[in-house]
Amino acid sequence: MSTPSELEAELFQLIADTQTTNYLVAAALTLAAFELIANFNDELELVWKGPLRVSNAIYIWMRYCTIVIVGQVSLLSNCAIDSLDTVRITSNFRLREVKSDHSCRSFLLAEAIACSFILVTADLILVLRVWILYGRQKKLLYFLLSLITVELIAMIITAAFAILPLRGYFHIGRTILGCYSLEVPRYLAFYAAPTAVMTFIMFGMTLYKCGRTLLDNRAVRMPIITLFLRDGVFWFLAIFAISLADLLVWAHGRAGLAQTMIA
Numbered sequence: 001m002s003t004p005s006e007l008e009a010e011l012f013q014l015i016a017d018t019q020t021t022n023y024l025v026a027a028a029l030t031l032a033a034f035e036l037i038a039n040f041n042d043e044l045e046l047v048w049k050g051p052l053r054v055s056n057a058i059y060i061w062m063r064y065c066t067i068v069i070v071g072q073v074s075l076l077s078n079c080a081i082d083s084l085d086t087v088r089i090t091s092n093f094r095l096r097e098v099k100s101d102h103s104c105r106s107f108l109l110a111e112a113i114a115c116s117f118i119l120v121t122a123d124l125i126l127v128l129r130v131w132i133l134y135g136r137q138k139k140l141l142y143f144l145l146s147l148i149t150v151e152l153i154a155m156i157i158t159a160a161f162a163i164l165p166l167r168g169y170f171h172i173g174r175t176i177l178g179c180y181s182l183e184v185p186r187y188l189a190f191y192a193a194p195t196a197v198m199t200f201i202m203f204g205m206t207l208y209k210c211g212r213t214l215l216d217n218r219a220v221r222m223p224i225i226t227l228f229l230r231d232g233v234f235w236f237l238a239i240f241a242i243s244l245a246d247l248l249v250w251a252h253g254r255a256g257l258a259q260t261m262i263a
């Protein structure tokens with residue numbers, strides 16, 4: 001059984017972790033808003049004033065839904081949820097056990113599903129790029145779309161297995177707001193795996209096609225092919241870094257930091 005001093009230290013650590021999560025959510029929202037404002041003129045000319053195409057629709061969906069989702073996470077992470085059981089604090093900072101709360105489970109699951117759609121939409125852009133690189137073959141498009149569908153289903157199932165079993169959410173007045181469980185959802189360590197696998201496949205196909213094209217046309221400058229290869233490398237490195245951070249935080253991190261990588 002934990003001593004009062006240990007419970008006090010646990011409480012302060014939980015408060016610090018939740019504040020860190022909220023700061024990261026606010027930073028993500030600020031960065032998304034800044035990027036939107038800074039590039040709005042180009043977006044207006046290239047997207048809104050042009051014909052409605054599939055690529056434009058995907059761009060609009062990913063751009064604005066990302067901002068809405070991050071905004072909702074920021075709002076709900078900083079607002080009280082009255083249905084939560086409160087944690088009673090005595091002079092010894094003794095924490096009372098809190099039962100599972102349906103509202104928190106629903107919010108966290110919806111958050112994970114929404115994030116899954118955003119990540120899959122980003123991968124869909126990679127699919128279109130690879131499809132164009134390979135000459136717009138219909139069979140390849142159907143194959144890649146099937147992989148995207150499997151990726152989405154795997155991410156949602158992983159999120160459900162991680163979030164639904166959680167029990168015990170803590171809400172301490174205006175100190176700890178939002179939904180935080182003291183259990184670490186360990187299955188979330190596998191949440192980034194489908195995206196990492198899909199990105200690796202896209203990167204491998206891009207690397208192979210660009211390499212073959214450059215070797216077959218050594219005397220010809222091909223800036224578009226070079227651009228595709230460069231973007232593919234940067235995207236793969238970014239996804240690899242994020243997936244590694246996800247794995248470390250969700251596999252070995254504290255419970256209060258479980259939502260930082262979603263932010």
